[in-house]
Amino acid sequence: MVVGSLDLTLAAVADPTRRSILRRLAAGPRAVGDLARRYRMSQQAVSKHVACLARARLISKRRRGRLHICTLNPAPLREVALWTEGYRRFWEESLDRLDDLLVEMKARERRKKGDR
Amino acid sequence: MSGTLKVAAQGDREIVMTRVLDAPRTLVFDAFTKPELLRKWFYGPDGWTLAVCEIDLRVGGKYRYVWKRGDTEMGMGGVYKEIKAPERIVATGKFDQPWYPGEEVGTMVFAEKGGKTTLTQTVRYESREARDAVLASGAMAGVELGYDRLEKMLRGR
Numbered sequence: 509m510v511v512g513s514l515d516l517t518l519a520a521v522a523d524p525t526r527r528s529i530l531r532r533l534a535a536g537p538r539a540v541g542d543l544a545r546r547y548r549m550s551q552q553a554v555s556k557h558v559a560c561l562a563r564a565r566l567i568s569k570r571r572r573g574r575l576h577i578c579t580l581n582p583a584p585l586r587e588v589a590l591w592t593e594g595y596r597r598f599w600e601e602s603l604d605r606l607d608d609l610l611v612e613m614k615a616r617e618r619r620k621k622g623d624r
Numbered sequence: 625m626s627g628t629l630k631v632a633a634q635g636d637r638e639i640v641m642t643r644v645l646d647a648p649r650t651l652v653f654d655a656f657t658k659p660e661l662l663r664k665w666f667y668g669p670d671g672w673t674l675a676v677c678e679i680d681l682r683v684g685g686k687y688r689y690v691w692k693r694g695d696t697e698m699g700m701g702g703v704y705k706e707i708k709a710p711e712r713i714v715a716t717g718k719f720d721q722p723w724y725p726g727e728e729v730g731t732m733v734f735a736e737k738g739g740k741t742t743l744t745q746t747v748r749y750e751s752r753e754a755r756d757a758v759l760a761s762g763a764m765a766g767v768e769l770g771y772d773r774l775e776k777m778l779r780g781r
Contacts, residue, residue: 515725519753598668600629603643603743605665606655607627610647613655 517584520564525549526557533567533580540569540576636752641745649734649741653710656732657681667691683707687715702727710734717747726750 521527529543544554558578561567566585567578627644634640645652655661659677667674668691675697676690681704688701699720706714713732726749733744749755 522753599641601670602666602668603627603629603645606652607645609655609661609665610645610651613651613661614647617651 516564517566520561520566521585523557523560525554526561529554529557529561529578530566530580533578534582537577537579539572540578543578633755634746637750637755638746638748639755641747643743645741645743646739647741648739649736650710652734652741652743656713656734657709680704681707702730705729725754728754 521530525547528547532538532543532546540555540558541551543558544551547554558567558569561578562569564584565581568581569576569578571577627646630640630642632640655665657679659679662677662679663674666677666689672691672693674689675692676688676699678686678688680686683704683706685704686701687704688699690697690699692698700717701720702716702718704713704715706712711734715730716727717730718727728750729748731746731748733746735742735744
């Protein structure tokens with residue numbers, strides 16, 4: 509991946525319509541016109557979202573006759589997923605471990621007080 | 625008994641994480657500020673270590689963490705802005721290889737009630753875009769798409 513593409517990916521998935529488009533494409537390739545009918549916005553507006561996703565290389569577009577077919581390209585999501593997975597898991601697993609450490613620390617405190 | 629981690633957006637630029645810990649806050653505060661204790665729990669998922677943990681706990685003092693797994697390294701550091709033991713710490717933070725723009729400001733509050741401590745971590749990002757990037761990545765990969773489906777999609781390539 510080229511430098512800076514993670515920013516593009518994140519900006520692209522920051523929008524709920526674009527995430528919705530990605531989910532639809534996860535089921536298989538679709539024509540832009542077909543996608544546009546699913547949203548309460550103009551085809552032009554949906555095309556703009558599609559263009560943004562294409563710029564981030566999250567989807568690829570090809571022509572088939574008069575249709576523009578969009579296909580999901582999940583590769584850039586891998587980088588995002590690695591980060592996210594890291595972030596939440598990092599804190600969850602660390603804090604679970606802190607729970608155990610605090611049990612030990614409390615026992616030590618009690619022993620210290622008992623000694624006095 | 626372990627609490628659950630809650631993560632939520634707040635306002636335009638913040639993410640708030642809360643977690644209840646079954647111990648008085650003096651102990652929790654120590655666990656967050658003493659390197660020998662941090663090394664025991666703050667190393668993230670299994671397989672990682674907190675290889676570098678330097679803390680100069682005073683206003684204007686610096687901290688630095690470097691996590692390692694094999695050849696992979698992830699570092700971050702910042703400066704303490706406010707310290708009120710055992711209640712509150714405010715510090716700036718920046719990853720060595722940031723995945724969102726700008727520096728963040730983290731506020732940790734340790735509130736004690738009935739021998740338990742509620743830890744509230746608020747991270748303020750430099751812009752709404754940076755915060756949303758952090759949230760969007762979470763929403764995309766974690767909640768909306770589901771890890772399983774994402775895994776399947778990624779395996780398919």
